[in-house]
Amino acid sequence: xxxxxxxxxxxxxxxxxxxxxxxxxxxxxxxxxxxxxxxxxxxxxxxxxxxxxxxxxxxxxxxxxxxxxxxxxxxxxxxxxxxxxxxxxxxxxxxxxxxxxxxxxxxxxxxxxxxxxxxxxxxxxxxxxxxxxxxxxxxxxxxxxxxxxxxxxxxxxxxxxxxxxxxxxxxxxxxxxxxxxxxxxxxxxxxxxxxxxxxxxxxxxxxxxxxxxxxxxxxxxxxxxxxxxxxxxxxxxxxxxxxxxxxxxxxxxxxxxxxxxxxxxxxxxxxxxxxxxxxxxxxxxxxxxxxxxxxxxxxxxxxxxxxxxxxxxxxxxxxxxxxxxxxxxxxxxxxxxxxxxxxxxxxxxxxxxxxxxxxxxxxxxxxxxxxxxxxxxxxxxxxxxxxxxxxxxxxxxxxxxxxxxxxxxxxxxxxxxxxxxxxxxxxxxxxxxxxxxxxxxxxxxxxxxxxxxxxxxxxxxxxxxxxxxxxxxxxxxxxxxxxxxxxxxxxxxxxxxxxxxx
Amino acid sequence: xxxxxxxxxxxxxxxxxxxxxxxxxxxxxxxxxxxxxxxxxxxxxxxxxxxxxxxxxxxxxxxxxxxxxxxxxxxxxxxxxxxxxxxxxxxxxxxxxxxxxxxxxxxxxxxxxxxxxxxxxxxxxxxxxxxxxxxxxxxxxxxxxxxxxxxxxxxxxxxxxxxxxxxxxxxxxxxxxxxxxxxxxxxxxxxxxxxxxxxxxxxxxxxxxxxxxxxxxxxxxxxxxxxxxxxxxxxxxxxxxxxxxxxxxxxxxxxxxxxxxxxxxxxxxxxxxxxxxxxxxxxxxxxxxxxxxx
Numbered sequence: 001x002x003x004x005x006x007x008x009x010x011x012x013x014x015x016x017x018x019x020x021x022x023x024x025x026x027x028x029x030x031x032x033x034x035x036x037x038x039x040x041x042x043x044x045x046x047x048x049x050x051x052x053x054x055x056x057x058x059x060x061x062x063x064x065x066x067x068x069x070x071x072x073x074x075x076x077x078x079x080x081x082x083x084x085x086x087x088x089x090x091x092x093x094x095x096x097x098x099x100x101x102x103x104x105x106x107x108x109x110x111x112x113x114x115x116x117x118x119x120x121x122x123x124x125x126x127x128x129x130x131x132x133x134x135x136x137x138x139x140x141x142x143x144x145x146x147x148x149x150x151x152x153x154x155x156x157x158x159x160x161x162x163x164x165x166x167x168x169x170x171x172x173x174x175x176x177x178x179x180x181x182x183x184x185x186x187x188x189x190x191x192x193x194x195x196x197x198x199x200x201x202x203x204x205x206x207x208x209x210x211x212x213x214x215x216x217x218x219x220x221x222x223x224x225x226x227x228x229x230x231x232x233x234x235x236x237x238x239x240x241x242x243x244x245x246x247x248x249x250x251x252x253x254x255x256x257x258x259x260x261x262x263x264x265x266x267x268x269x270x271x272x273x274x275x276x277x278x279x280x281x282x283x284x285x286x287x288x289x290x291x292x293x294x295x296x297x298x299x300x301x302x303x304x305x306x307x308x309x310x311x312x313x314x315x316x317x318x319x320x321x322x323x324x325x326x327x328x329x330x331x332x333x334x335x336x337x338x339x340x341x342x343x344x345x346x347x348x349x350x351x352x353x354x355x356x357x358x359x360x361x362x363x364x365x366x367x368x369x370x371x372x373x374x375x376x377x378x379x380x381x382x383x384x385x386x387x388x389x390x391x392x393x394x395x396x397x398x399x400x401x402x403x404x405x406x407x408x409x410x411x412x413x414x415x416x417x418x419x420x421x422x423x424x425x426x427x428x429x430x431x432x433x434x435x436x437x438x439x440x441x442x443x444x445x446x447x448x449x450x451x452x453x454x455x456x457x458x459x460x461x462x463x464x465x466x467x468x469x470x471x472x473x474x475x476x477x478x479x480x481x482x483x484x485x486x487x488x489x490x491x492x493x494x495x496x497x498x499x500x501x502x
Numbered sequence: 503x504x505x506x507x508x509x510x511x512x513x514x515x516x517x518x519x520x521x522x523x524x525x526x527x528x529x530x531x532x533x534x535x536x537x538x539x540x541x542x543x544x545x546x547x548x549x550x551x552x553x554x555x556x557x558x559x560x561x562x563x564x565x566x567x568x569x570x571x572x573x574x575x576x577x578x579x580x581x582x583x584x585x586x587x588x589x590x591x592x593x594x595x596x597x598x599x600x601x602x603x604x605x606x607x608x609x610x611x612x613x614x615x616x617x618x619x620x621x622x623x624x625x626x627x628x629x630x631x632x633x634x635x636x637x638x639x640x641x642x643x644x645x646x647x648x649x650x651x652x653x654x655x656x657x658x659x660x661x662x663x664x665x666x667x668x669x670x671x672x673x674x675x676x677x678x679x680x681x682x683x684x685x686x687x688x689x690x691x692x693x694x695x696x697x698x699x700x701x702x703x704x705x706x707x708x709x710x711x712x713x714x715x716x717x718x719x720x721x722x723x724x725x726x727x728x729x730x731x732x733x734x735x736x737x738x739x740x741x742x743x744x745x746x747x748x749x750x751x752x753x754x755x756x757x758x759x760x761x762x763x764x765x766x767x768x769x770x771x772x773x774x775x776x777x778x779x780x781x782x783x784x785x786x787x788x789x790x791x792x793x794x795x796x
Contacts, residue, residue, distance in 0.1 A: 020680060020699045099694035102687075109739035127738055286598055288559035341600075346638055350684030357689050357740050367687070367696070419600035421641060423741075471600070 027086030029180035030379035034501075037381040038158025041499035042151040043304070043388060044249045048158035051244040053188055053237050056163050065231035066168045069175055078226045079178065085223040086179040089191045090149050090383040091370050093198035096216060097145050098359040098366060100206045104133035106356050107291070107426070114289040118262065124208030131206065135354075135433055136261070136298045139362035139391075139398040141205040143304065144253050145198060146366075146391035150384040152197040152245035153190060156238065157381050160185040168228055178227040182379075189230040190380045192238030193245075195220035200246035204253065256302040263297040270296060274409035278321050281411045283428035294427040299403025304392035305491040314487050315404050316431055316480040322411060330474040331416055337471055338418050346421055349470030352434060352463040353422040361434050361463065362394040365441035368459070372449050385501055390444045393492035397440035397485050401433050404484065413471055422470035432473045435464035435481030436488065443489025447496065460485070527625060527660035527670050528715075529615065530576030533795045538767075540788035542568040542588075546773075546780030549643075552735035553777055562596030564643055564780060568606075575795065584611040587634060590646040599644050606647045607631040611654075618662070627656035627674070640683040640700070642742040643780065649744075650702040651679040670711040678702040681744055690745040691734040700744045703733040713756075718765070720758040726771075727751045736778050750776035754784075765790035 038048050045051070056062065074082065085092055108116045108128030119130035131137050165187035169175040184190075199217040203210060221239060224230035230238075274282045285291045303311055320326040337345065354361045369390045373383040410430040414420065425433075442460035446453035464482050467473035496502075530536060545565040548557050572586035591603035609631035616624045631652045639649030656674035663669060680701045687696045706729060713722030733747030754771030771784045 020695060020697055020701045022695060022697045095694075095696075099689075099692075102689045102694050103692055103737075106737055106740045129738075288596065338600075343636055343638075346641075347684045350638065350641065351686065353685065357737065357743075358685070359687065359694065364687075414598045419598050421600045421638075424598055 025087040025091065025374055027083060027088075027179050028374070028377050029182050030382075031377035032379060032382070033182045033184045034157065034379045034381050035161055035184075037154055037379075037385075037501070038161055040154050040157075040381075040385065040501045042154050043147045043392070044252055045151045045155060045245065048155045050248075051155055051241055053155070053159040053163075053241050056165055056187060057233060062165065062231070062233070063171070065233060066171050066175065069168055069225070069228045069231065072226065072228065074178070074226045078222070081219050082178045082223050082227040085191060085220055086227065088374065088380065088383060089194035089198075089220065090153075090380050090387065091374060092220070093145065093149065093194060093202070094142070094366055094370055094387060096198070096213075097142055097202055097205075098363040100202065100209060101133040101138040101141065101363050102357060102359045104129060104131055104206060105138065105358060105360060107132060107134075110289050110291075116289075116291055121207055124206070129208065133206075133360070134294055135360040135362055135437070136295050136398040136402060138360040139395045139437070140253075140256075140258060140301070141202075142362055142366050142387075143391040143395035144205070144249055145201045146384060146387035147304075148197040148201045148242075148246040148249040149194050150381070150388035151249060152193045152242045153381040153384045155245060156188050156190050156193045156241060159188055159237075159241075160190075163187050165234070168231060175228050177229045179229055181229055184379075186230055187234045188238035188241055189224050189234035190238065191224045191230070192221050192235040193242040194380065194384070196239040196242030197246040197249075198242075200243055201250060201253075204250050252302075257300050258298075261295045261298040261301055264292050267293065267296055270406050270409050273407070277318075277408065279408070279410060281322050281415060282409045283411050284415060285426055286412065286414045286424055287426055291426050293406075294425070295402060296406050296427075299399055299406055301399045303396045303399050305396055305488075305495050310491075311400050311403060314400070314484065315407060316484045318408055318410070318430060319476060319480070326476075327474070330476055331413070333475055334413050334416075334418050334468065334471055337469060341421060341469065341471075345469035348462055349422050349466045352466035353470065354434075355423050355425075361437040362391075362398070362441075364463075365390060365394060365437065365445075368456070369441070369445060372445060372452065376449070382501070385496075385499075386444075386448055389448070389492045389496045390441050393440040393444045393489045394437055396491070397436045397488045398433070400484065400488055401431055401436040401481065402427075404431050404481075405429075405433075410477075413474060418471050420471045422466075422472065424472050429473060430477045431481030431484060432464060432467050432477040433481070434467050435460075435473075435478045436485040438463035439482045439485025440489040440492070441485075443486050444492045444496070447489075447493040526711075527615070527623060527658060527668070529579060529582050529613070530574055532576045532578050535573060535575045535793055535795050537791045537793070538570075538572040538574075538788050540568075540570045540572065540767075540786055542566075542570065542784060542786035544568075544782050544784040546782040549780040550736075550777050551738070551740075554738075555781070558597075560597035561594045561599065561643070563594070565593050565595070566646075567591045567593075581612065581614045584613065585609065592644050592646060594644065602638065602641065602644050602646050604635045604637050604646055606633065606635070606637065607652070608634045609652075621662045623660045623662075625656075625658035625660065627654070627658065629654040629656070638684060639681050640685065640688075640744055642744070648678070648702055649681040653677045666714055666716040668711075668713050668715055670713070671709065672711075673708045674706060676705045676707075678704055683744070688743065688745075689737075690743070702744050703730040703747060705730045705748075718758075718760045720756070722756045723754070724756065725751070725753050733778075742778060746778040748776070748778045750779045758790075760790055760792070763792040765792065 119128045124130040164185045167186040169177045405428040408430045412429045438460035442456040445456045464478040547563045568588045568590045570588035574584040587608040590606045593601040611629035613627045654676045658672040660670045686698045709726040711724040729749045730747045750773045756769045758767040767788045769786045
């Protein structure tokens with residue numbers, strides 16, 4: 001009997017915490033509906049009526065559509081979909097994008113000849129899959145997603161308050177929506193706007209995911225009908241608006257220079273340039289077989305919140321070269337960690353690693369941004385606005401950091417006989433991408449959520465330090481990258497402060 | 503002869519380190535104890551990335567060495583208790599991944615048996631293991647263990663043949679707890695989990711052993727199969743992860759010689775097939791010391 005009892009105790013110890021629980025985001029009514037958002041300044045659209053949303057049908061036709069909602073009886077799975085999307089369309093599509101980034105964030109394997117095939121957009125599901133959603137790629141994908149959502153929603157808000165169609169449950173109080181509703185006009189459907197815009201951008205960024213994205217799109221467009229918060233004409237108009245705005249946003253993407261970002265032909269010149277700066281040891285891939293550097297020309301991609309001359313003017317100077325006394329001090333710090341890395345240092349390095357198979361540091365910061373927006377009960381348009389500034393700041397950080405990395409082409413610590421506890425990225429060391437990304441995002445978030453500025457900045461500092469603890473960056477890479485990130489974030493803040501939303 | 507306890511350790515790499523378990527049909531007499539110190543060396547160059555067998559020039563040969571302290575004690579001649587803890591060290595021969603080391607998981611097993619019936623004896627084993635240090639579980643394949651608490655239940659049937667030969671078959675189920683990873687998001691399958699909690703899949707194993715046992719000498723050949731009940735596969739060119747559905751089939755040989763209170767044992771095992779694991783070879787040798795308590 002005693003043994004049976006012991007067995008039960010042991011079973012309890014192992015099994016009671018078996019199911020993995022994620023925090024659930026509940027649908028909420030926004031704290032403010034932001035009725036003037038139709039006049040906020042957009043990123044790509046010249047103004048909020050550049051895309052025309054057709055005038056409303058007759059009141060009688062709308063009444064008929066509203067009446068048709070009464071017969072809808074949702075299944076359990078439809079109700080679950082309503083609650084899922086009801087937490088926020090911008091939020092959910094951002095999550096979907098992060099999940100796709102994680103699934104595609106794996107470096108190609110070398111083939112039998114020891115060559116790394118380049119992912120092919122025309123054949124995205126072959127090995128290697130297209131894209132390799134590394135941090136620069138993911139930063140860009142999320143930036144375009146957020147900008148398309150934002151511009152489309154500003155336009156949607158403009159038309160909502162121009163046409164002022166009452167929500168179905170306002171027109172007919174016998175209709176009981178499944179979600180908390182606000183005073184916002186219903187036409188066009190903001191959920192459909194976001195869904196269609198997101199679908200267009202994500203399909204372009206992840207061309208192998210057509211079936212997956214179509215399924216999400218269909219559900220996202222059905223959800224407001226099932227929830228009885230929109231009728232079909234709201235959804236159709238919203239989808240058309242979202243598609244048209246996203247097409248304009250993607251026109252910029254097609255010409256932003258990304259198609260030349262992996263131009264390996266420039267590498268000899270980059271190395272020659274680094275040597276002319278005094279580097280005796282330049283970056284070299286530590287992988288076997290030797291892997292070409294990641295996106296050596298990403299630094300030439302078009303930025304969002306500052307121009308090329310500014311990018312060059314804010315490029316961090318390198319305070320000292322490998323071999324100098326100051327450099328040796330940084331190296332000694334890493335040599336000590338290499339011998340005596342503490343468990344806390346390893347934990348910080350792992351927490352922020354966001355390496356292969358993850359949504360990358362830009363994804364991590366988009367997640368933080370979403371969580372902050374949900375906590376503040378942001379409206380869809382304000383959520384999209386925040387993510388557009390965070391997202392463009394992150395992409396600008398990626399571009400400017402990559403430009404810096406290949407300007408100096410500096411060696412990694414592993415070229416000085418150090419190991420790593422997180423895995424070594426395959427591109428030059430100075431400056432740290434994590435530091436630049438994190439401080440850029442934290443600067444924007446601190447401006448939008450001043451009460452939480454200390455937390456965001458502390459997180460950015462920890463993300464920056466994590467690369468020293470993980471032994472893949474010298475201290476100077478991180479401190480200078482962090483400063484650079486703050487300057488990059490400040491440009492986004494400056495733009496946000498002038499867009500009419502505050 | 504039941505005066506000798508024999509340990510069979512399955513030191514088959516990071517997976518198998520979770521599967522150290524007494525699974526023989528031999529018992530200590532009441533108040534007899536056997537202490538052991540065992541050195542294990544497990545290594546692989548090839549591994550199965552999902553079902554694709556490959557090498558990785560950025561790892562080279564991954565070697566896992568372990569030193570295990572173990573004690574077995576006879577509560578009665580039919581009920582034994584066994585406890586052990588290994589110190590584990592990993593190292594890659596190429597690339598720049600940092601080796602890990604530390605005390606891994608302590609485990610305690612209770613083993614009991616029925617009376618023989620027509621030469622067949624049934625045994626039951628219940629075991630529990632828990633990490634004794636806060637090692638990093640999700641830096642695979644360099645991690646020294648999976649970090650999960652484990653409850654194991656094993657059934658064994660042993661059959662005594664003429665001329666000191668025996669056949670022994672066993673099957674076991676391991677319930678494994680979830681693990682707290684250092685990261686706060688991870689992919690499992692195609693789903694992104696936004697939490698630091700990772701569900702390590704449960705596992706089972708089955709084994710068949712054929713051996714010779716006479717007084718102090720034992721020689722045995724065995725085949726073992728280990729498999730998770732579910733889990734995902736390593737993605738193309740990605741690293742392994744805690745959620746992987748690891749499978750392996752192992753063959754090997756075990757021998758022991760214990761003329762007096764001091765004895766030695768040795769074990770060799772080789773993974774012939776698998777999925778999401780290394781094709782490892784394990785060699786272990788142990789020093790045994792038998793003594794009476796009180």
